[in-house]
Amino acid sequence: MSVKAKIGPSILNADLANLGAESKKLLDNGADYLxxxxxxxxxxxxxxxxxxxVKSLRNKIKTAFFETHMMVQxxxxxxxxxxxxxxxxxxxxxxxxxxxxxxSRLVQEAGMQVGLAIKPGTKVAxxxxxxxxxxxxxxxxxxxxxxxxxxxADMMPKVExxxxxxxxxxxxxxxGVGPKTIECCAxxxxxxxxxxxxxxxxxxxxxxxxxxxxVVQSYLK
Ligand code: DX5
Ligand code: ZN
Numbered sequence: 581m582s583v584k585a586k587i588g589p590s591i592l593n594a595d596l597a598n599l600g601a602e603s604k605k606l607l608d609n610g611a612d613y614l615x616x617x618x619x620x621x622x623x624x625x626x627x628x629x630x631x632x633x634v635k636s637l638r639n640k641i642k643t644a645f646f647e648t649h650m651m652v653q654x655x656x657x658x659x660x661x662x663x664x665x666x667x668x669x670x671x672x673x674x675x676x677x678x679x680x681x682x683x684s685r686l687v688q689e690a691g692m693q694v695g696l697a698i699k700p701g702t703k704v705a706x707x708x709x710x711x712x713x714x715x716x717x718x719x720x721x722x723x724x725x726x727x728x729x730x731x732x733a734d735m736m737p738k739v740e741x742x743x744x745x746x747x748x749x750x751x752x753x754x755x756g757v758g759p760k761t762i763e764c765c766a767x768x769x770x771x772x773x774x775x776x777x778x779x780x781x782x783x784x785x786x787x788x789x790x791x792x793x794x795v796v797q798s799y800l801k
Pocket of ligand 2: 590615649754774
């Protein structure tokens, strides 16, 4: 199998006034990428930050891989400013989008990788026709909108199905993932792991990141 275990901390529940330092600390402690949760108060009932903040972060952190998780009603609107802000992977929800092919093509033309996300209520079958254009598929394991929610184990059949049918696909899980739930995700075949509260709040971030990556990698072999 060619996919690798990667841990991408979500900085949603970090100290956002110290985003640069918090992000650097996570990367120094072994994070493989940063998962940046962008919310518009419309697609989800919460508001976070947009491209100006991502751009400021990129000015401080030149080389790390940035994913933006676009929990927004109109992802097409933010493609160009996010590309300009130095985003590597632009993950958007398929639910509010009429033409997923078109938005994906625009993301690629802007020089970013394409991530396609589904909420807990969205069937994996609704995503299937787009998999060939996706670099990453994100299966949400909480309702998007807030950090610190409980992991939904009943989302694992989606991950299992994807892994069985697409052995080389990057499959990401997001929401309530930490040392207690990592085994479940790993066993199901997820290889890109978003973890917010469990990593950011850990006394030993390095250990938590390493332990989770080891568990995931052990199931990929
Ligand atoms: C939820 C976000 C997640 C989440 C992760 O809408 O997309 O990235 O905040 O945080 P934890 O791991 O605390 O659920
Ligand atoms: Zn997220």
